[in-house]
Amino acid sequence: MSHTPHELADEFPQDHAVLHRLKMEDAHFARLAEEYHEVNREIHRIESEVEAASDDRAEELKKQRLALADEIGAIVAKARTAA
Template sequence: MGSHALTIEFPEYVDKIAELKQLDADFARMANEYHKLDHQIAGLESRDMPVSDQHFEELKMQRLQLKDQIYKRLLNGQG
């Protein structure tokens, strides 16, 4: 499926992401959690692991919600 890394999802915010990760502990926590979820989802996709569809969908929903929160933070420029 390919990576959904934050720098790929938001290439125009690469510098802002790096800055907020350093200056904002809450943003850093969200970015770290997003990275873990993305890595877990990518691993399941690449190995065709027998995960219940519901579990897999829950992981993707969590990633989507985090991505939304991160994007709002990037737009607001809070840090």
Template sequence: MSNTPHELHDEFPGQAAKISELKQSNAHFAKLAEEYHEVNRAVHRAETNVEPMEALAETDLRKRRATLKDEIWGLLSA
């Protein structure tokens, strides 16, 4: 398990300009990106024991992050 935050620009290298553009021009994308950021930070805080949580709750957060990442990729690759 990695303690490295999974920021969108790290997850999708080379897509920074498109991410920025979509955040400004697509309200749905902006909402997904914001939720991804919030969930990602919660996972990172749990992994680093800044805000420990039960393993099942942490797993659920990781699954939500993966779902959001898939949705974001769908919009980036369209």
């Protein structure tokens, strides 16, 4: 399978340890990360034409991914300064 763009590790390349720690220690963060992963994979399937979707659905998913990335980014930034 090809590399899926926009994985959290790609979005936060300097924060691998922080991401891992948060996934292990923070249930809310783990749920957000899982939701991000699911949405990102669905977008990738649509863009790869493996799965059909309307333009509106694809845009809705991209907005959802961006909102999740923003929330995750805020948590990562806070955890980075606390560590």
